[in-house]
Amino acid sequence: MSQKLKNLKTELTTELDNILEYWSKHSIDQKNGGFIGQINCKEHKIYQSEKGAVLNARILWSFSAGYSITKDEAHKMIAKNAFDFILKYFYDSEFGGIYWSINADASPKDTKNQIYALAFVIYGMTEYYAVSKEEKALEFAISLYKKIQEYSYDPIHKGYFEAFTRDWQSIEDLRLSDKDANEKKTMNTHLHIVEGYANLYRVWNDENLKNVIIELLEVIETHFINEETGHLRLFFDENWVEKPDVISYGHDIEAAWLLLQCAEISGHEALIERYKKYAIQMTDATIEGIDQDGGLWYELEPKKNILIKEKHWWPQAELMIGFYNAYQLTRDENYLNIVLKNWGFIQKHLLDKNNGEWFWGVYEDYSLIQKDKAGFWKCPYHNSRACIELIHRIKN
Numbered sequence: 262m263s264q265k266l267k268n269l270k271t272e273l274t275t276e277l278d279n280i281l282e283y284w285s286k287h288s289i290d291q292k293n294g295g296f297i298g299q300i301n302c303k304e305h306k307i308y309q310s311e312k313g314a315v316l317n318a319r320i321l322w323s324f325s326a327g328y329s330i331t332k333d334e335a336h337k338m339i340a341k342n343a344f345d346f347i348l349k350y351f352y353d354s355e356f357g358g359i360y361w362s363i364n365a366d367a368s369p370k371d372t373k374n375q376i377y378a379l380a381f382v383i384y385g386m387t388e389y390y391a392v393s394k395e396e397k398a399l400e401f402a403i404s405l406y407k408k409i410q411e412y413s414y415d416p417i418h419k420g421y422f423e424a425f426t427r428d429w430q431s432i433e434d435l436r437l438s439d440k441d442a443n444e445k446k447t448m449n450t451h452l453h454i455v456e457g458y459a460n461l462y463r464v465w466n467d468e469n470l471k472n473v474i475i476e477l478l479e480v481i482e483t484h485f486i487n488e489e490t491g492h493l494r495l496f497f498d499e500n501w502v503e504k505p506d507v508i509s510y511g512h513d514i515e516a517a518w519l520l521l522q523c524a525e526i527s528g529h530e531a532l533i534e535r536y537k538k539y540a541i542q543m544t545d546a547t548i549e550g551i552d553q554d555g556g557l558w559y560e561l562e563p564k565k566n567i568l569i570k571e572k573h574w575w576p577q578a579e580l581m582i583g584f585y586n587a588y589q590l591t592r593d594e595n596y597l598n599i600v601l602k603n604w605g606f607i608q609k610h611l612l613d614k615n616n617g618e619w620f621w622g623v624y625e626d627y628s629l630i631q632k633d634k635a636g637f638w639k640c641p642y643h644n645s646r647a648c649i650e651l652i653h654r655i656k657n
Contacts, residue, residue: 283617321385383457491546510550511576514583555602
């Protein structure tokens with residue numbers, strides 16, 4: 262192994278510890294239990310803020326996956342706390358779903374079943390099961406998988422619908438967030454369903470689940486991957502009519518490596534070969550979004566050719582995995598150099614050297630984007646996963 266790879270692995274091992282330490286030290290809610298719903302950009306803990314299912318599921322995943330490397334029992338204990346908290350307060354025992362959010366006092370707030378959230382709970386529960394062998398975690402993940410298949414799966418046109426009411430009826434507002442199009446089938450949700458399902462298959466070798474994963478990867482290939490451009494199509498109606506939107510560089514590069522990983526878990530040889538090809542194509546398409554400083558721009562509005570000149574934390578994390586994955590597939594040093602340059606950008610502009618964790622991002626002039634350090638969407642999952650994936654991938 263080259264010295265630069267040794268250095269990178271060492272630095273990322275340290276950074277994983279730093280990320281987990283920040284969340285261990287700052288995110289545990291000593292007043293209300295569980296985890297604080299929001300820590301703002303000034304490190305102010307907002308105890309009365311609502312708590313999101315996605316944040317809690319991602320904390321569960323991060324500390325479970327992190328424990329597999331750190332072997333720190335304190336990390337495993339935080340994962341157990343997240344597991345217990347989700348089961349006790351986010352699980353809707355009456356209808357078998359997951360509340361999108363709860364109040365600070367743990368009473369239900371937004372009770373809709375957003376399939377994206379169920380997928381992340383599956384992802385977290387299965388990772389926790391892998392390190393704890395807690396049967397309840399596996400049983401819970403399987404029950405959520407069955408709910409998604411029962412209510413969200415489209416047996417006519419294939420794919421999955423976005424969201425439902427608490428009792429699984431249709432719902433008017435399907436969006437994950439205000440910036441999303443209000444459409445019935447989205448790339449983001451499909452990406453994270455297959456991510457959760459593949460993680461479930463790693464610990465539960467069910468033939469039906471395997472076939473579901475294969476079909477899902479074929480649906481993503483057919484509808485979401487633009488084979489002409491290498492970018493993702495993001496929004497569709499129920500009949501797979503596209504509603505054109507932005508190019509999301511972070512999602513492009515996340516999908517590049519993650520979909521190949523899911524194909525490899527499925528063991529379907531023809532799909533693996535096709536997704537290797539897409540991994541390179543999508544990685545190459547992402548290059549257009551990389552600035553001269555090594556940072557990845559947020560989005561492009563293709564109709565007006567307007568670049569959203571912000572560099573958020575999570576696309577940088579996904580870039581590191583995606584381009585290292587391309588390097589593994591091709592041994593082309595150019596991909597590795599992009600990883601190293603991006604890590605240099607992260608170290609210089611995104612790591613909070615005083616308080617820990619990563620800033621939300623920077624604008625074009627490198628001024629900080631004044632958004633959460635921890636919150637509904639600011640979680641330890643992307644950056645801890647970048648560290649974990651590269652630690653595993655850089656061979657000793």
